[in-house]
Amino acid sequence: xxxxxxxxxxxxxxxxxxxxxxxxxxxxxxxxxxxxxxxxxxxxxxxxxxxxxxxxxxxxxxxxxxxxxxxxxxxxxxxxxxxxxxxxxxxxxxxxxxxxxxxxxxxxxxxxxxxxxxxxxxxxxxxxxxxxxxxxxx
Amino acid sequence: xxxxxxxxxxxxxxxxxxxxxxxxxxxxxxxxxxxxxxxxxxxxxxxxxxxxxxxxxxxxxxxxxxxxxxxxxxxxxxxxxxxxxxxxxxxxxxxxxxxxxxxxxxxxxxxxxxxxxxxxxxxxxxxxxxxxxxxxxx
DNA sequence: ATAAATGCAAAGCATTTGCAACCAT
DNA sequence: ATGGTTGCAAATGCTTTGCATTTAT
Numbered sequence: 001x002x003x004x005x006x007x008x009x010x011x012x013x014x015x016x017x018x019x020x021x022x023x024x025x026x027x028x029x030x031x032x033x034x035x036x037x038x039x040x041x042x043x044x045x046x047x048x049x050x051x052x053x054x055x056x057x058x059x060x061x062x063x064x065x066x067x068x069x070x071x072x073x074x075x076x077x078x079x080x081x082x083x084x085x086x087x088x089x090x091x092x093x094x095x096x097x098x099x100x101x102x103x104x105x106x107x108x109x110x111x112x113x114x115x116x117x118x119x120x121x122x123x124x125x126x127x128x129x130x131x132x133x134x135x136x137x138x
Numbered sequence: 139x140x141x142x143x144x145x146x147x148x149x150x151x152x153x154x155x156x157x158x159x160x161x162x163x164x165x166x167x168x169x170x171x172x173x174x175x176x177x178x179x180x181x182x183x184x185x186x187x188x189x190x191x192x193x194x195x196x197x198x199x200x201x202x203x204x205x206x207x208x209x210x211x212x213x214x215x216x217x218x219x220x221x222x223x224x225x226x227x228x229x230x231x232x233x234x235x236x237x238x239x240x241x242x243x244x245x246x247x248x249x250x251x252x253x254x255x256x257x258x259x260x261x262x263x264x265x266x267x268x269x270x271x272x273x274x275x276x
Numbered sequence: 277a278t279a280a281a282t283g284c285a286a287a288g289c290a291t292t293t294g295c296a297a298c299c300a301t
Numbered sequence: 302a303t304g305g306t307t308g309c310a311a312a313t314g315c316t317t318t319g320c321a322t323t324t325a326t
Contacts, residue, residue: 010281045316
């Protein structure tokens with residue numbers, strides 16, 4: 001979140017960004033590591049972590065943290081909302097307009113200076129609820 | 139989030155709940171540990187963690203996870219929203235009505251079954267923005 | 277030239293867990 | 302009685318870091 005000075009374009013950094021942009025799955029650092037390693041067998045996990053941090057501090061990617069476990073990352077840093085499925089654990093982007101008026105609402109409450117907001121929904125995703133209803137047929 | 143069977147009322151569990159209810163500060167597990175330890179020097183951190191998990195799975199408290207570091211907990215499990223200050227790191231409850239219509243919106247998009255939603259705002263809190271404007275006087 | 281970035285491995289640290297003893301029901 | 306719960310300590314696992322070397326600018 002703190003803007004950084006100049007950040008270099010390194011092969012590793014580019015590879016990480018490319019991997020992140022190639023998926024809609026909000027992967028973990030380790031998944032990114034495994035992917036990048038396919039093209040670049042000697043990258044280190046440390047580099048992955050350092051870059052994910054740098055990139056998210058620069059606003060190029062989003063760091064999501066749900067549950068107390070590992071972070072997930074999203075190359076889409078535009079305002080959008082997530083749905084977290086409590087059955088399969090997937091995180092998907094919702095096709096839902098961004099609601100900037102929410103931030104205005106907060107600024108009306110008091111002297112808050114709002115930079116961003118985050119909205120997420122928890123429940124059962126379409127895929128899982130389909131499976132659930134089918135399991136009734138047994 | 140998964141409802142549990144019967145959960146016993148133990149001294150430790152009661153103490154943890156009491157500590158959580160006594161503060162508005164959304165403390166970490168370790169802070170809870172330190173507090174409970176004042177009354178009960180032999181509690182173990184493991185017990186704190188196990189209970190925080192049990193309680194949040196039972197919906198009696200809320201587990202908040204921001205950043206990739208440690209979780210924070212909130213004894214107020216009713217629908218409410220948070221403001222996270224990027225300057226001082228504080229997390230405060232916002233005096234803002236819950237917006238159940240957001241969940242309806244998602245259910246209209248597709249076959250989502252929404253249990254809860256979470257909304258948080260990031261920026262500078264009133265205290266910090268006051269300090270910032272005063273520092274201009276130097 | 278030089279400051280940033282990397283690889284590697286060694287921490288760091290929040291959280292979890294195995295197990296025997298304990299206690300709420 | 303008995304199965305959930307605790308204390309303790311060891312273990313886990315994600316993430317960070319120190320350092321010598323490499324690399325982008």
